[in-house]
Amino acid sequence: MQNDIFLNLHHIIAAGWRRRYTIVLPIIIMPFIAALVGVMSQKTYQNHTTLLVQETSRMNPFLEDFSVSTQLKERMTALKALLHSRHVLSSVIDEINGDISDKPTTEADIARLSSKLSVQLIGSDMVKIAYKDSNPSEMKRTLEVVSKHFLNKLLAPEKSSIGASEDFLKSQLERHHLALIAAENKLSAFKSENVDRLPEQYQYNVKTLRELGALREEKLASLAGAKAALKSLSTQLLKTNPMISSVEETIMARTAQLAILKSKYTDSHSKVITLTKELKRLESQRDSILKETNSLANTDIEKLWQLATNLTDQYEGGIQRPLLVSQLEAIEQAKSRYQQLEQELVHVTARVDQLKANLEQFGATEQQLTELQRDIATNKQVYNDLLKRYEMAKVTGALGRFEESERIKIIDRPFVPVTPMTPPLSIYLIAGILGGLAIGLCAAFLLEISNTKIVKREIVENIVGVPVITRLPRFEFAHQTGSQNAIAEAPVDREL
Structure with a gap:
């Protein structure tokens, strides 16, 4: 096994020696090519700024309800797209150029600037904006303008939402305030028009109706008594009427004379006939006086007063004169009492009818009153809720303005880069050597496996x-x- 390994190594070394020129030549040539590329390549510089978005009020339990979260993590994708948008980048380019250049911003300029910018969220509340360019002198100014526009877009929803909320709540508050005043005025007018039919007056009206009913019965009884007294006095006056007494005495005298004449003469005698006619005339006169006396009027009373005065002058002794005068005075008093009771009864009856009508309309009145009170309660609840929200919106706006200077902390400010991002020449040389070695080995390997010797x-x-x-x-x-x-x-x- 070990011999096989050494044998394989021997073959590999031998193959490398056979292809030594193929391996060495790229190692010698590639460093020069890499150095040439490093010298001719354009240098790129990188600048960055780091922003810390603080939400101190959300960590304060007393101010947490009044703060507005920036939701940086959720909005980061949208903020990146917004930063690379044509609108923002054209504004950045226009602000950088200012009045120096009259050349309009082109799509190529926007695309070039967009490719050089990158935004990165570090953690949950730190943002890093990086900018790459070949001209280091303008990078600081460009990154400052980009950071300003990014912060404006970051804080714009908070500022606009608070301001719009205050304006909207203020307009709605004024409108509901007017609606509440109108509802209160309507309720006040309704209570003024239906003061006797309000639910608060129901028990009082029932009690008053009961008392007025008893009072009306009492007045009816008193009126009946006054009417009976007036009738009794009229009857007594009839009995003591001097006119009737005089006619009665004449009738009695003529009746006695007629009886004497009938005893002497027949009924057809002229004296009997004349006396009979006179007697009938007197009886008719008596009946007429009785009828007139039963319905005494003011003119009749005045006639009786004149008659009583005349009788006082005719008769001496004054027996009938004081009696007639006292009876006439009693009749006047009874008549006045009767008229007074009659007027009181009319007033009490009208009041009873009015209370009955009010009680009959109590249901409809209570329903209308309930609707008006419900409208007021609804408007008042909405108004109080809007007022509370409006005050909270004002406090939130004041809190945002108070924390505005401390909301954004610039950790790393934009700077003028000195060292380029491109690798130094030594790196290019090392890369050339390594690349040449790789090329030589690959070429030697290809030549060796394709050799048929x-x-x-x-x-x-x-x-x-x-x-x-x-x-x-x-x-x-x-x-x-x-x-x-x-x-x-x-x-x-x-x-x-």
Whole structure:
């Protein structure tokens, strides 16, 4: 086994020696070519800046609810695409050029700048922006402008969302404030119009209706009593009416005279007939006075007052005069009492009817009141919620402005690179030597495996079928035959 290994090594070394020129020539030539490439290749410089995005408020339990997360890790892919976008890169180029160049930005310039930029997220809150270029003098300025635009795009959603939230909440707050005031005014007007039909007045209205019902019954009883008293006084006045008394006395006198005449004369006698007619006339007059007395009016009372005055002047002694006057005064008082009770009854009845109507409308009124109160409660809840959110938005905006200077920390600022990224000349030389060695070995290997010459004893033994005893050196014969010359000149490897 060990002999086989040494034998294989011997064959490999022998093959390398045979192809020594093929191996050595690339090793000598390739370093010069590599050095030429290193000298002629353009030098590339790299500049970078490192940004630390701090969210200190989110680590503070008292300010966590008011902070807005940048979500750097989730947005990093979008930020990379945004940084390489045509809009951002054209803005960067325009800002770098300024008023120096009037040449418009081309797609080639944008593509060139995009290929030189790279963004990398380190951890969860650190961003590295790298820039490669062959001109180191402008790299610092370019990277500063790129970093500024990147930070603007990074913080733009936070700033715009906070400002837009404040404006939106303010407009909605004003609108719902007006709606709340309108709902409150509507409820106030409704309560003013339906003050007697409000739910708060229901028990009071029921109690008042019960009391007014009892009062109306009392007034009805009092009115009936006053009416009976007035009728009784009228009856008494009828009995003491001097006109009726005078007519009654005349009727009695004429009746007595008629009885005397009938005892003397027949019914057809002229005196009897005349007295009979006069008696009928007096009775008719009495009945008429009785009817008028039953329905005494103000004019009748005045006539009675005049009659009482006249009777006072006619009769001496004053027995009938004071009685008639007192009866007339009693009738006036009873009539006034009756009219007063009648007006009070009308008022109480109207009040009872009004309370009944209010109680009948209580259901509809309560439903409308509930709807108005629900509208106010809804508007008030929305208004308070919007007010709370608006105040939180203002606090969030103030917190963002307060932390703006500390939000972004520049760990590594852009600088002017001095050392290029391209390898030094020694690296090119070493690479040339290694490359030449690899090329030489590969070429030697290819030439060796494609060689058809017999260089091994085993090959000869396999071909002729007999073992090889020894190997002969090359002989030089000047006068041998052609076959002998051919045999002598045949190539034989020394390994045989």
